[in-house]
Structures are given as structure tokens and as C-alpha cells.
Amino acid sequence: MTESTPAPAPVPVDRLHFAMPPVHDSPAEERAYRKERLAGALRLFGRYGYEDGVSGHITARDPEFPDCFWVNPFGAPFDGLAPDELILVNGDGQVVEGRRHVNQAAFAVHAAVHRARPDTVAVAHTHSVHGRALAALGELIEPITQEACAFYEDHVLYDAYTGVVVDEEEGRRIAAGLGGHKAIVLRNHGLLTVGDSVDAAAWWFISLERACQVQLAARAAGKPVRIGHREALATRDQLGSDLVGWINYQPLWQRISRTF
16 A cells, blocks of 8 residues: 555444344243253264263253243264254153253253343353363362452352252252352353353353363463452453453354354
């Protein structure tokens, strides 16, 4: 470009595309959308190695029947899971759509969280490696990176272990422990995250797992430097909303959606 060549004119802001959560015209349309995003999140989790045998599940509340949720069927591999393979389970743990069994742990914990948190659309819980490692220490994520600050004072530790969760009472205790936070570290067990969309819940799980990995690596290398309280809160206010979680997840969705 020479001195006489004028600089390109900027594109008007109203002509730039920026993805935002869609608005649906009907429950059926929203159901199809949630099922597609749920299948995509499960495929991502499979690719990231979060699957461990038959353990792990993500659930999405049905938009028309709020006491029912869609979930991956028991024993089905995450990678390659299609929306029409998901099953619908009611609040009593009964399969009302689909021909596969439900993981009883998915019912016991997820149903309790969905019931206690009507604001929550999706719940994610798997036995990821670094999440289990931090859970074995019985610790929370420290504000030592910008990304970790998204969870600052917005996740809690469930400081008990009672074996594989298959009873409703233990599920209710976990839901009560979660309270209004976006995530909970289940001691000696793993991580659980929630969101007002499948995308947000999945992003929080992925981000929390990475934060666990960074914290463990930093501690192994030396003494991590914590971000100050005021700065950590300000960063959480910028990065910690479900909308920001949804936006951060979109590159991952674009990548995994090509596999459908």
C-alpha cells in the first residue's frame, strides 16, 4: 500500500456477525437444539478423554417437561453419540423415551440438581483425570490464572465420600452443597458443573478440568502466586457468566458439529 492509497474503510459494526444464544419458536425446536448440543458435548468429552468405563454423563432439561431430562444412555460410548440415541428420564428415574437404561448415578445426582436448581438447563459430571486428582486432595481451584478466576468464590467442595452415588438422599446432599454455584468438587470423586445451557455447562467443565491441570502442574513446579481478592472478583465478573461460557464454547461446538 502506497502513501496515496487510501486505507480500507471499516466494516460497519451492524454488519459484523457475532454468535449469541438462539431464541426458539417452539418447545419442539428447542428440544431438537438441546439434544444436538448435548450429543456434541458428549462427543467432545469423549475426545478429551473424560470418559471412564460407564461413568460420566451430561444431562439437559427438556424445555416442555421441566421435570424430565435428556441424558446419554448407560454404557453407550461418548464419541459418535447421536441426538436420536439420547434417552429421556423423568424425575423418578424412569426412561420415558428411548430403549436403553439410564445410569442410576446420573439419576440420583443430576435429577436432584435439576430439581434444586430450576435455573439450570444442563449438568455435567465425568471422571476426568485432573479433576479426580484435585478431588483426591480435597481442594478447590485457587485464583492463579485468569481462567481460574471464573470459578473464584463460585465453586465449592463437597467434603465427603460415601461410595458410588445411587440413592436420592445423597443426591440431595450434593445438590444442597452445590447451592447457587456453577461447580462443585466432589471429594475423592470428581467435578460437576451446571449452566443455563448445555454449552455453558460443558464449557465450565472443560475449563474447570483445565484449571485443575494447571494448578497441579504449577504446584509441582513451585509455589503458585495467587491473584488478589479484588482482582479475582473483577475477573470473575468479566468471565464467569453463563453467557461468556456459552460464547467461549462456540469454537469447540463448530469443531465437533462437523462430525454430525
